[in-house]
Structure formats: C-alpha cells, structure tokens
Amino acid sequence: MISDGMAEVLRLLQLDVGFDAAAEVAARAAETLGVDGLTVSLATGGDRAELMWCTDQAAGRFEDVQLTLGEGPGPEAARTGAMVLVPDLAQVRPERWPALNGETSGLDVRAVFCFPMGIGAIRVGVLTVVRRTVGPLTDGQVGDAQVLAHALTGRALGSVVAGLDGTVPADSADTLLHAVVHQATGMVSVQLDVPLSQALLRLRAHAYSSGRPLTDISRDVVARRLRLDHNGNDNGNGNPLPVSDKD
Amino acid sequence: MAREQEITKVFVEVADSLIDDFDLIDFLQQLSERCVELLDVAACGVLLADEHDVLQVLAASDEDTRLLELFALQHDQGPCVDCYRSGLPRTSINLEDPNAQQAWPQFAPAARQSGFVSTNAIPMRLRRKVIGALGLFQTSGRPLSDADATLAQALADVATIAILQQRTLAHSETERSQLQYALTSRIVLEQVKGILAERWQVTTDEAFVAFRAYARAHHHQLSHLARLIADGAFDTEQIPRPPQHR
Structure with a gap:
C-alpha cells in the first residue's frame, strides 16, 4: 500500500517529460519519504553511474563518494538487487565499507537508505535517501521508496519508447x-x-x-x-x- | 520411503539450510517437490508478495514454464491472492465449480486446462504479517485431509523461515531486504534461462534442467551462478549442452 503523498509523486512523474525537469518531483518525493536528501543515480554502462536527481548538497556529496569509491550501501544495493538500510551509519562495522567512512565522516549524513532500480540482472541505478538524524524508516516509508524506485526503473527503461510520441x-x-x-x-x-x-x-x-x-x-x-x-x-x-x- | 521418514528428511534439509551456505531458490524448489511427495497434491508453488503487494512465483515443484505461468496468473486472482489478503488457508477448492469459474475467470479455466481439478492455498506468515502463499494443485477431487492441511502449513512456515534466514547477502539488515533479494534472484534465473536457451538452441525448460544439473554437480548456488552468467562473468561453455532439436 503506498501513501497518498507517494501516489501524487508518481502522478507528477508520469506528467513530467524527463529527469532534467524533475527537481520539484524529487523534492516532493524527499518530503513524502520524510528524509533530508534524495538522489537518483543511473548506471551508464560498466561500473560508471551518473547522478540524475539530487535534492540536497550533503546527499549529493555522499552519492559522489560512493560512486567514486565503488563501495557503500548504494553500490551494494545495485550489486545485490536488494535494498540496503542503514539507520545509523556510526553503527556500521568499519570493515564493511573501509574507505567510505573516512570520506563521508565530514558530511551531515547520519542515516542512509538505498533502493535498487532494476529488473533482475538489469541494473538501472539506485535511489538513495539520507537523513541528518539516526533512526529507521517506517514500513510505510520503505514501501513508498520501493514503489518510487520501481517507477523510476520503468521510466529509465521505457524512456526510449516514450520519446516517440510522448506516451509511456x-x-x-x-x-x-x-x-x-x-x-x-x-x-x-x-x-x-x-x-x-x-x-x-x-x-x-x-x-x-x-x-x-x-x-x-x-x-x-x-x-x-x-x-x-x-x-x-x-x-x-x-x-x-x-x-x-x-x- | 515411509511418510514419517519423508517428513524427517525435510526437516533435516531445513536444518542443513540453517548451517550451510544454501541457495534459496534451489531450496524452495526442493521443498515444493517434497510437498508433492508428502501431500496428496500434483503441483506446488511458493508465491511471495512484492513491493506492490503482488504475488510473484519464487519456486515451483516443476520449472515447466506453463506451470510457472499458471502460478503467475494468480497475481491478481485465484485462491492464493485471497489467502494472501485474508491470511487464512483456502483448501479443497473445486476448480470445476461454477462459483470458482466466476470468481477467477482467467485462473480457473487455465488451471483446468493444465489438468488440475482442485486447488489449495496456504498462507506464509511472518508473525502477524502474511508475506505470501503456498499454492497446491490436485488432479483428483479428493479433499485435502486435516493431516495434510496441517503438514502443508508447517511446510509453508518452513519456506518462510528459509526466505528470511538466507545469508546470501553479506550483511542482511532487514526482512524486507531478504524478500527483495529473493525476488530479484528469481528474475535473474529467468533471464539466464533465456540466455542459455538461445546459446544452446534449446527450449528454456531444457536449458534450465542442464543449468541446474551443472550447478548441483559443482556445488554452485543457482542464484549466484545465474548472476555470474547474466553479468558475463562465467564461461557457459563449461556447462554440458543439452541435445538440440533444431
């Protein structure tokens, strides 16, 4: 069951023409999910990825670091095809992501939640939401984020066809x-x-x-x-x- | 083998799964096969709800694509959906009953065409939450006995435990993450069936049989090997090809 707020975000996403003009939708999604920042990075072949949505500087920096290092909850979510929820970054064992900690310790990010975008072995990207405070997402927020990640996957994989006459x-x-x-x-x-x-x-x-x-x-x-x-x-x-x- | 021994074997397998690094899809498939051996049923499938609350097939007693499609039909209609929504088992449903045909206009005739006469749905529960359902098809009209219904529920509980305790993820945080991993693995497996079928010029069902035989003989986890193949990180020439028809 998705929330009314997320249903509205998905409706806006349908109306929107592309990722570029989506800043408002992204901000609204972050608000609905009750988080301080939200990023969407798209895989662009091989190990490379491109930041497509970014609502917040700290969230964007965190994502940049993950993409550069190739380690962290985001790359792990992309690899396994399963969400990675880190309600308190300080509680993560250092050996899990050895390089990440040093690079992100200065950022105002205390909790990170990553949702894979993809279909089986097709990896489209990752939806990441961050908070400045520790604590888990509610079940409803996790469900909303999963549905958003799914909708973004469909968009990323269907955008070529949609471009023909604007329909999905x-x-x-x-x-x-x-x-x-x-x-x-x-x-x-x-x-x-x-x-x-x-x-x-x-x-x-x-x-x-x-x-x-x-x-x-x-x-x-x-x-x-x-x-x-x-x-x-x-x-x-x-x-x-x-x-x-x-x- | 006596029924008691069969049941013991299942629980030994479950215990093994807790100790060893095991493959979830393979385990659930074997569990589905055990259901068919132990219960008076002809086919069994394990269905798990995804993030849209839609039931997806994780494993079935037979990987035949037609059976998979029959289970997939139950994503929006059929006893498994009803069972998932209500949390209550639905047993001994006669598929020829006009009420069943009316309630499930796509599912009921499709099941009949596959030769099934009656069906049962057993909830998979995690504490108070229902996460999926076990679907059991029968080719006879005999109602499921009380003993079978009880055992079916025990097997559904075992399937739930298996899904939640897999340690395929290096660091599993949450149950939901485990469920998602299982669903993703299933899709990768289907993609790989297609890849191998085309490389070998055989049907997807034949490709799967050869793939699984190789994985079991070499102690590879099905899901792990499937991911390697999909990523182009495993040379599939190592797998003996099934005979071609074309």
Whole structure:
C-alpha cells in the first residue's frame, strides 16, 4: 500500500517529460519519504553511474563518494538487487565499507537508505535517501521508496519508447510478473548481442510499435515464432526505432 | 520411503539450510517437490508478495514454464491472492465449480486446462504479517485431509523461515531486504534461462534442467551462478549442452 503523498509523486512523474525537469518531483518525493536528501543515480554502462536527481548538497556529496569509491550501501544495493538500510551509519562495522567512512565522516549524513532500480540482472541505478538524524524508516516509508524506485526503473527503461510520441509504453508493472518476459529478454540479448537492458528495450519497442502486449511478444520470441532484427523489428518490417547506446 | 521418514528428511534439509551456505531458490524448489511427495497434491508453488503487494512465483515443484505461468496468473486472482489478503488457508477448492469459474475467470479455466481439478492455498506468515502463499494443485477431487492441511502449513512456515534466514547477502539488515533479494534472484534465473536457451538452441525448460544439473554437480548456488552468467562473468561453455532439436 503506498501513501497518498507517494501516489501524487508518481502522478507528477508520469506528467513530467524527463529527469532534467524533475527537481520539484524529487523534492516532493524527499518530503513524502520524510528524509533530508534524495538522489537518483543511473548506471551508464560498466561500473560508471551518473547522478540524475539530487535534492540536497550533503546527499549529493555522499552519492559522489560512493560512486567514486565503488563501495557503500548504494553500490551494494545495485550489486545485490536488494535494498540496503542503514539507520545509523556510526553503527556500521568499519570493515564493511573501509574507505567510505573516512570520506563521508565530514558530511551531515547520519542515516542512509538505498533502493535498487532494476529488473533482475538489469541494473538501472539506485535511489538513495539520507537523513541528518539516526533512526529507521517506517514500513510505510520503505514501501513508498520501493514503489518510487520501481517507477523510476520503468521510466529509465521505457524512456526510449516514450520519446516517440510522448506516451509511456503500454505494458504495466504486471507484465514483469511473467517469467516469459525475462526469458525473452535473455534470448534477445544473445540474438542481438546486446546487454539485457537493451534487449528489454527492443522487446518493449516492438510491443509498442506492433500494438501487442509485451507478454504476447515475449511468448512468440521464446517459442521462436518471432525473431527481432538488429533494428528491433521483426523480419525487417516497420520503421526502425531509435535506441540508446547506453547500457 | 515411509511418510514419517519423508517428513524427517525435510526437516533435516531445513536444518542443513540453517548451517550451510544454501541457495534459496534451489531450496524452495526442493521443498515444493517434497510437498508433492508428502501431500496428496500434483503441483506446488511458493508465491511471495512484492513491493506492490503482488504475488510473484519464487519456486515451483516443476520449472515447466506453463506451470510457472499458471502460478503467475494468480497475481491478481485465484485462491492464493485471497489467502494472501485474508491470511487464512483456502483448501479443497473445486476448480470445476461454477462459483470458482466466476470468481477467477482467467485462473480457473487455465488451471483446468493444465489438468488440475482442485486447488489449495496456504498462507506464509511472518508473525502477524502474511508475506505470501503456498499454492497446491490436485488432479483428483479428493479433499485435502486435516493431516495434510496441517503438514502443508508447517511446510509453508518452513519456506518462510528459509526466505528470511538466507545469508546470501553479506550483511542482511532487514526482512524486507531478504524478500527483495529473493525476488530479484528469481528474475535473474529467468533471464539466464533465456540466455542459455538461445546459446544452446534449446527450449528454456531444457536449458534450465542442464543449468541446474551443472550447478548441483559443482556445488554452485543457482542464484549466484545465474548472476555470474547474466553479468558475463562465467564461461557457459563449461556447462554440458543439452541435445538440440533444431
């Protein structure tokens, strides 16, 4: 169950055109989650990541340090695909993130909570929220943050298709319940020799342009009734879609 | 094997899981297989709620994609959803009953088409909170006995304990983080089935069988090996290929 506040944030996110114009949405999300700062970093291939949202200087610095060192709750959340909740940074055993402590001790950050953005082995980025005071998030806040991370994942992975005429892809969160969508993603990644994130984009683009549900397209791919070509089309029909080269 | 011995075996496996570094998906899959051996049921699935309160399949007694899809259909309708929402078991539901067909217009006919006659849903509880459900399908119309219902609940509790005590995460903080790790692992496994199926030109089900045989023979955790393969950090040529059909 998400809060009314987060439902409003998600609505604003839908209206918004891109990450750049989202400062207000980010600030609102931080307020709803009851935190002092919020960042969103997106993976840009390999080990690199780019800071896309940042509502607060301390939060931004903390994220920068994590990205530079490649260690901390954020990188751990990205690696495992599971949230990392640190209600009191001072209580973390030093050996857990040996370099982080020294670099962040001067920052006004006492608690950090990181939520992975991704689908299985596809890692899109991390949503991080920080507080200047120690203490856990409530169950409701954790749930809200997870839903926000999920919505941001969908945006990051669907933005290419959305760019065509400004609408979001027709597939919903529910389609990701189907094993067959993930199986098709794996198959297309091998067929086209692209990362899994790209493979999912191609599948979504194809579903979008053909007006069929993603699950149907996926079933056809898994049954080998459909094979996408390098432009994301089946057998060369239709118009090629622009697909980002980013991972 | 006598039923008592079978049950003992399950609890030995559970105890092992507490001691050893174990793989959650593999464990739950074996637990699902045990359910089929111990209870008068033909198929079993472990469903866990995600952050949207939507049930996701973590493991099933048979990795056949059709069975997985049948469990996936229960994300918004079916006895498992009802059980998850109410926290109460739903046993011996006749899938041919017009009421069932009406209540679950997609799920009930799909289950019938797969050859199932009745179904049961057992809640997976963590203290007062329900985190998922165990789904049990039967090919006979016999109602689940009281003894079976009790044992099914015990097995559902074991599944819950297993999910929450996995130490795959180097430093686990919270139960929710454990649940999320389990759900992510499941998706990685499906992506890897697709990768291997395409590399080997076999079906995803055949790819999984070969993958699991290799993982078990070499004492790899399924989820860990799947993550390595998805990241391109494991040479899949090491895994014996299943025979091709094409």
